[in-house]
Amino acid sequence: xxxxxxxxxxxxxxxxxxxxxxxxxxxxxxxxxxxxxxxxxxxxxxxxxxxxxxxxxxxxxxxxxxxxxxxxxxxxxxxxxxxxxxxxxxxxxxxxxxxxxxxxxxxxxxxxxxxxxxxxxxxxxxxxxxxxxxxxxxxxxxxxxxxxxxxxxxxxxxx
Numbered sequence: 611x612x613x614x615x616x617x618x619x620x621x622x623x624x625x626x627x628x629x630x631x632x633x634x635x636x637x638x639x640x641x642x643x644x645x646x647x648x649x650x651x652x653x654x655x656x657x658x659x660x661x662x663x664x665x666x667x668x669x670x671x672x673x674x675x676x677x678x679x680x681x682x683x684x685x686x687x688x689x690x691x692x693x694x695x696x697x698x699x700x701x702x703x704x705x706x707x708x709x710x711x712x713x714x715x716x717x718x719x720x721x722x723x724x725x726x727x728x729x730x731x732x733x734x735x736x737x738x739x740x741x742x743x744x745x746x747x748x749x750x751x752x753x754x755x756x757x758x759x760x761x762x763x764x765x766x767x768x769x
Contacts, residue, residue: 666711668723672732672748680710681743683720688740690757697764704769715739728755 666674671681680698684691698710715724715737725736730743730750742760744752754760 667719
């Protein structure tokens with residue numbers, strides 16, 4: 611009887627050793643795969659939230675604080691976007707320049723304003739692509755729809 615107990619204890623110790631060896635092997639493999647051989651704690655770094663006021667949603671284009679401003683509705687794949695924004699910034703910094711806002715047409719909030727045929731009526735406002743709008747007193751007074759016409763207009767207002 612005592613011998614059978616000793617055999618069971620020996621089997622139990624073997625199982626414990628096998629489990630421990632398997633655990634150590636998995637730990638080493640995991641460490642090697644993740645290239646992290648230590649258990650270092652690195653506290654997470656949080657960045658403060660930054661609120662930007664230059665990008666707006668199309669449903670709010672008539673609700674800005676200025677009386678006169680531009681809205682550049684942007685298709686993200688338009689190759690002229692950086693040039694447009696650069697020219698608008700230059701114009702904004704001039705004496706008598708007016709501010710501008712951007713609206714991302716790929717944003718889910720702006721999807722309902724995208725159609726094949728644009729409409730600049732405030733009741734049925736729709737855009738077809740990258741568009742520059744000049745808004746004065748909550749009314750669209752000028753609009754430019756094709757990249758070339760936007761570029762031509764922006765170059766004409768820069769002094």
